Amino acid sequence: MVDYPFLTSAPGKVILFGEHSAVYNKPAIAAALSLRTYLLVTKNDDPADEHIHLEFPDIGLSHKWKKSQLPWNLTTHEQGIPPASEELNAELVDGLTPLLTTISSPLHYTAAYCFLYLFVSLCNNSVESGVTFTVRSTLPIGAGLGSSASISVCLASGFAYIGGHIKEASLEKSSKIVKDSDECKFIDAWSYMGEKCIHGNPSGIDNAVATHGGAVMFQRMTNSMPSVRTSMRNLPSINLLLTNTKTPRRTADLVSNVARIVNDFPKTTGCILESLEAIAREAYNLMVRPFLDPESKQRLMELIRINHGLLVSLGVSHPNLERIKLYCDELKIGETKLTGAGGGGCAITLLHDDYDTEAYEKLLKKFDDNGFETFKTTLGGKGVGLLTKPQAELLEYMTVESFINFNDTNEIENSIGCGSIDSWKYW
Numbered sequence: 001m002v003d004y005p006f007l008t009s010a011p012g013k014v015i016l017f018g019e020h021s022a023v024y025n026k027p028a029i030a031a032a033l034s035l036r037t038y039l040l041v042t043k044n045d046d047p048a049d050e051h052i053h054l055e056f057p058d059i060g061l062s063h064k065w066k067k068s069q070l071p072w073n074l075t076t077h078e079q080g081i082p083p084a085s086e087e088l089n090a091e092l093v094d095g096l097t098p099l100l101t102t103i104s105s106p107l108h109y110t111a112a113y114c115f116l117y118l119f120v121s122l123c124n125n126s127v128e129s130g131v132t133f134t135v136r137s138t139l140p141i142g143a144g145l146g147s148s149a150s151i152s153v154c155l156a157s158g159f160a161y162i163g164g165h166i167k168e169a170s171l172e173k174s175s176k177i178v179k180d181s182d183e184c185k186f187i188d189a190w191s192y193m194g195e196k197c198i199h200g201n202p203s204g205i206d207n208a209v210a211t212h213g214g215a216v217m218f219q220r221m222t223n224s225m226p227s228v229r230t231s232m233r234n235l236p237s238i239n240l241l242l243t244n245t246k247t248p249r250r251t252a253d254l255v256s257n258v259a260r261i262v263n264d265f266p267k268t269t270g271c272i273l274e275s276l277e278a279i280a281r282e283a284y285n286l287m288v289r290p291f292l293d294p295e296s297k298q299r300l301m302e303l304i305r306i307n308h309g310l311l312v313s314l315g316v317s318h319p320n321l322e323r324i325k326l327y328c329d330e331l332k333i334g335e336t337k338l339t340g341a342g343g344g345g346c347a348i349t350l351l352h353d354d355y356d357t358e359a360y361e362k363l364l365k366k367f368d369d370n371g372f373e374t375f376k377t378t379l380g381g382k383g384v385g386l387l388t389k390p391q392a393e394l395l396e397y398m399t400v401e402s403f404i405n406f407n408d409t410n411e412i413e414n415s416i417g418c419g420s421i422d423s424w425k426y427w
């Protein structure tokens, strides 16, 4: 029996090399961020409440469904982990459609669709009504930092916990554990289905990083083989600047546009995808060395520039991303590439060791003038976490209202954040 309220949390990610080519089964490198999404699960005391409530204030979405109206008969709850190749359950997708007709914005629709798909799949009909699922994120949403995967992981882990598919997380996840826990495998596989609801054809890299944390080289395989995730334990300390253009875009649109180009220009794009693979492999070899010597660092910088150029050729840049690159080039600050799906969202700049601090100040001013936002964050953080009552006193008085009313990301992080409360448990 689950003791309400409880919280789950998962990190965003930054892709260093290999976005988009990851969808075509090429290797890519990504690391978890310290920016995270948090899901609060509460139960009210009203016995007459027959609803399940969703509160997604970050995107302005509040909704509820009568529990008895959900298509419970369209799932098989014995199914456990879905195979890597599994498509969304078409009958369930059809069964959910009438429940989403009043939601018109695509941003809201995909979030609610992901919520319902995972909820009906993972919680069974005996789940209590009067439960509210409230999500807050310290990540920018739709900006290339894996917000969709981190919400999918929060939902999949929360529902799997309620549905009894996974057992309690433990307070100390030993850094010596090399094998993935069954719980993490379960959450990874189901959050992948959540990502499918949000953007159709995900590679699985974002949800893998949001589940397991750390830094990885990831490659999706063909023919139903499970993806390969190679942990990169001692990532060299690289000085990265993360800049958000704040230009909105949807990963789903960018991924489907690349699919069209790949289809229309198979030979040309085949070569581009192979080049992207070579870049990720060389970057991996450079980054797993114990020490990044100046020559290796220089090569890494050049790989960043080449990677960005190839992404431009696939049509996933944006004038604002090019502006970031232009300013960094002009002021000789470092090499820049877009990160995530592109089309807006964020860019990363690997800083030269000897960049001029005055030039750096000028750069920040230019970014500010353009309405861009820079982030300080650390790479390689923890994966999916759980906060439950006996350990966390704050849950005694945490309400949906207080959670929604956190003013900003600092307040969220300081009040409940994985970085500030050490009673978070990890699977």
Ligand SMILES: Nc1ncnc2c1ncn2[C@@H]1O[C@H](COP(=O)(O)OP(=O)(O)OP(=O)(O)O)[C@@H](O)[C@H]1O
Residues within 6 Å of the ligand: 037, 056, 057, 058, 059, 106, 107, 108, 110, 111, 112, 135, 136, 137, 140, 141, 142, 143, 144, 145, 146, 147, 148, 149, 151, 198, 199, 206, 249, 250, 251, 252, 339, 340, 341, 342
């Ligand atoms: N905090 C949140 N609250 C509600 N919905 C969210 C939240 N975070 C993400 N989403 C859902 O995820 C969608 C954004 O996902 P999308 O894949 O387009 O961008 P991203 O994951 O931020 O970037 P990328 O996929 O390039 O890393 C939103 O439209 C919304 O449906």
Ligand SMILES: C[C@@](O)(CCO)CC(=O)[O-]
Residues within 6 Å of the ligand: 015, 018, 019, 020, 021, 022, 023, 144, 146, 201, 202, 203, 204, 205, 206, 251, 255, 340, 341
């Ligand atoms: C664009 C993409 O490669 C990364 C999005 O963060 C899509 C994916 O791999 O699922």
Ligand SMILES: [Mg+2]
Residues within 6 Å of the ligand: 146, 147, 148, 149, 199, 206, 251
């Ligand atoms: Mg996404």
